[in-house]
Amino acid sequence: DAGVIQSPRHEVTEMGQEVTLRCKPISGHDYLFWYRQTMMRGLELLIYFNNNVPIDDSGMPEDRFSAKMPNASFSTLKIQPSEPRDSAVYFCASSPPFRTEAFFGQGTRLTVV
Amino acid sequence: AQSVTQPDIHITVSEGASLELRCNYSYGATPYLFWYVQSPGQGLQLLLKYFSGDTLVQGIKGFEAEFKRSQSSFNLRKPSVHWSDAAEYFCAVGQTGANNLFFGTGTRLTVIP
Numbered sequence: 001d002a003g004v005i006q007s008p009r010h011e012v013t014e015m016g017q018e019v020t021l022r023c024k025p026i027s028g029h030d031y032l033f034w035y036r037q038t039m040m041r042g043l044e045l046l047i048y049f050n051n052n053v054p055i056d057d058s059g060m061p062e063d064r065f066s067a068k069m070p071n072a073s074f075s076t077l078k079i080q081p082s083e084p085r086d087s088a089v090y091f092c093a094s095s096p097p098f099r100t101e102a103f104f105g106q107g108t109r110l111t112v113v
Numbered sequence: 114a115q116s117v118t119q120p121d122i123h124i125t126v127s128e129g130a131s132l133e134l135r136c137n138y139s140y141g142a143t144p145y146l147f148w149y150v151q152s153p154g155q156g157l158q159l160l161l162k163y164f165s166g167d168t169l170v171q172g173i174k175g176f177e178a179e180f181k182r183s184q185s186s187f188n189l190r191k192p193s194v195h196w197s198d199a200a201e202y203f204c205a206v207g208q209t210g211a212n213n214l215f216f217g218t219g220t221r222l223t224v225i226p
Binding site: 004031033042043044045048056091093095099100101102103104105106107 | 147149203209
């Protein structure tokens with residue numbers, strides 16, 4: 001398996017623009033997580049899904065952020081409108097049914113100017 | 114509330130020397146504990162995990178960690194560090210396995226010749 005695949009690897013956008021981050025989890029994994037990493041706040045869980053259903057979105061910072069998982073092999077994290085303070089590395093991770101390990105993608109480095 | 118403390122922000126060791134990275138957690142129930150490593154520009158890779166049983170767990174790349182309930186600690190050790198071990202190391206605690214991982218702030222390891 002190719003592991004968790006995220007795209008794009010880097011994204012530079014202007015403030016106010018919509019940004020969409022994409023994630024393909026490992027086949028057979030039924031948990032999917034979105035994390036954000038910043039120097040100030042470290043690694044934070046934003047939201048996670050189980051069997052495509054959002055379970056806990058308490059980490060989503062505000063309504064500008066939304067996440068979807070239309071099927072078992074694809075998820076998106078959308079920021080609309082984007083702001084400079086959203087600049088961070090966003091990681092997607094997936095976990096098998098017994099939740100014994102979270103496998104991380106290589107991340108998307110987002111820069112909002 | 115759960116929390117993870119990694120008291121050392123940055124550690125420098127000589128190649129071939131032993132290493133111990135500290136991790137203390139706060140969690141009401143029996144924790145699920147993890148150590149991840151992040152190389153520059155990369156995602157997080159699992160080194161080892163503790164769910165139950167033997168309190169000394171072995172991981173990849175020659176790492177081990179010991180769970181000490183009385184000290185609420187899960188310190189990571191390696192007897193002889195290699196230059197390729199230079200990276201950032203994160204301790205994490207999970208509520209139910211790999212779900213909702215709560216990460217420490219990380220320890221950056223520098224290895225000098």
